[in-house]
Amino acid sequence: MRVIGLMSGTSYDAVDAAAAELRLDGDTLALKPLGMVSAPYDGGLREALAAALPPTAVPLAEVCRLDTRIGQAFAAAAVRADRELCGGRAELVVSHGQTVYHWAEDGRVHGTLQLGQPAWIAEATGLPVVADLRARDVAAGGQGAPLVSLVDLLWLWGRPGTPVALNIGGIANLTAPDGTAFDTGPGCALLDAAAREFSGGRLAYDAGGALAARGLPYRPLLDRLLAEPYYALEPPKTTGKELFHAGYLRAAGLDGLSAPDALATLTLLTARTVAEAVRSVGATEVIASGGGTRNPVLVRELGHQLPGIPLRTSDELGLPAPAKEAYAFAVLGFLTVHGLPGTDPRSTGARRPSVLGSVTPGRDGLRLPPAQRGVPVRLVVEA
Template structure:
C-alpha cells in the first residue's frame, strides 16, 4: 500500500509529507521510502498558531479558524506529495495534525488536541484519511506519546546490545528495546524560542547551530534549568510546549541580566544534550539511533556526543529510514496498521492498559479500501520492520 504520512511537530515551522510503499508479509513490515516534501506554514498562519498556543489564551472561534486553515495546509501538502512522490497513485493519507495542547497533570495525561481537520485532506486528495491518533491511547490509560515508539521498536529489533531510538524535535523522545519510552525534555523548543526572541522573529531557529557555536555555556543558568522537576519524573512521561515555552525561558533568565544571546543559545543547546544523555544513561544504551530536525544541528550533535562519551550516535539513515522525515514515515506506518485492523501502540512505552487500534477514519471519494477496519487482527501485528532502498524524490 502506498501511504503518505503528514506531520508537523512542536516547532510548527512546516508540514512534512513523506510517502512510502508498505507491505506486511508475515511478521515483517517492509517500508520503501519514496521521498519527502516539506511545506512551510505561511507567515500569517504560523503567527496565528503561535499566538494561540499556551501559555497564551485563545477563543473557540480562533481554534475553529486554525483547525480549518491547518487542515487546508495539510491537504495541500498531501496533494503535492501524491503528485510529486507517488505519481498520483497514493492509496491512503495518515495525518498527525498539529498538536496545540497536551493536557498533563502530575504525570497523568487527561487529554490531547491535534488540529488540522482531515475532511479537507480527504476532499482535496480524494483519498481516505486516518487522523487523530493520540486520544485512543489516552483513553486506554496511556500518555498518548511517544507513539513513534512502536515503529522504533520494530526498526531496532535484532540490533546487538541495547540500541535506543532518539527523536530530536521541539521535544526529544527516546525508545529503548524493552519498550521503555518517554519525552526526555526540550530538544529545540527552548532554543527556537530564544532565537525568535533575540532576532525579533527574523530567524525561526539556530541555523546550523551558528549562534550556539559562537557562545559559551553559562553554568549558573544551566544549573537553574536543570532544576526543572520534569526531569526527575519516572517513565513513561510526556511533555510539550505547555511547559517549555518562551515564558518559561524568560522566567529562567530572570536574575541573569546582560547575558549575550549566543551564550543563552549555547546553554540551551547544552541543556538539550545533557538531559538527553542523562536519559540515555538510565536505560544503559550501547548505541543511539537519532532522527529529527535536531540531527541537522552540528553543535547539538557534537555536545550530545561529548555528553555520551563512548556511546556511538548514528542517524536512522544507517537503517534506511531518512532521519529528517522519520516521524512522518512513522505516522504512515501507524495509518497503515489502522486500516489493516492492527494496534499502533506499545503499552510499555505509553503506559496504557493495552495496545489500541488508533485514529479516526475519514473516507475518500470512493469510501475506504477494503471496508472499514476492525480490531479483529489485533494479534497479528508485525514484530520487526525493514527498510528497502527507494528512489527518493522531493
C-alpha cells in the same frame, strides 16, 4: 499499499509529507521509502499558530480558523506528495495534525488536541485519511506519546546490544528495546524560543547552531534549568510546549546574557538531559532523527556527553532523519486500516494496546483492507 504520512512537530515550521510502500509479510512489516516533500507554513499561519500556543488563552473562533487553515495546509502537502512521490497512485493518507495542547498533570495525560481538520485532506486528495491518532491511547490510560515508539521497537528488533531510537524535534524523545519510551525534555523548543526572543521575532531558530557556536554556557542559568522537576519523573512521561516555552525561559532569567551565551547554555541543556536519559536505559548505541540532527553544534555536544556510545542518524539505517516521524505515522495509519494496534503499553503506560485514530472516508467511500490477525514483530526498511 502506498501511504502518505503527514507530520508537523512542535517546531511548527512546516508540514512534512513522506510517502512509502508498505506491505505485511507474515510477522514482518516492509517499508520502502518513496521520498519526502516539505511545505513550510506561510508566515501568517505560523504567526497565528505561535500566538495561539500555551500559555496564551485563545477564543474558540481562533481555534476554528486554525483547524481549517492547518487542515488546508496538510491537504496541499498531501496532494503534492501524491503527485510528486506516488505518481497519483497513493491509497491512504495518515495525518498527525498539529499538536496545540497536551494536557498533562501530576504525571498523567488527561487529553490531547491536534488541529488540522482531516476532511480538507480527504476532499483534496480523494483518499481516506487516518487522523487524531493520539487520543485513543490517552483514553486507554496512556501518555499518547511518544507515539512512534511502536515503530521504533519494530525497526530496531534484533539489532545487537541496546540500541536506542532518539528523535530530536521541539521536544526530544527516545525508545529503548525493552519498550521504555518517554520525552526526555526540550529538544529544540527552548533553542527556538531563545532565537525568537533575542531577535525580536526575526529568527525562527538558530540555523546550523551558528549563535550557540559563538557563545559559552552560563553555569548559573544551566543549573536553574536543570532543577526542572520534570527530569526527575519516572517514565512513562511526556511533556511539550505547555511547559517549555518563551515564558519559561524568561522566568529562568535571561537578563544580561548575550544571545550566543544563552543559546550555548540551552544547547548544553538539551544535550545534557538527552544524554542522561540515554544512559538511564543502558544504551549501547543511539540512532537519532528529527530536525535537531541538522544542528551540528547540538549533535557535537551530544556526542561529547555520550563518550563511548556511538551516535548515528537514522539515515544510516535507511530512514531519512528529517522524514522519520512522517514515515512512522504512515506506518501507524497502515496498521489502523488493517485493524492492528499502533501502541505498546510498555511505552505509553496505557492499559492495553489500541488501534489508533479516526478514519475519514475518501471520495469513493470507505473500503478497508481485511483485518489482519498476526501482529508484526519487525519492520524492515527496503532500499
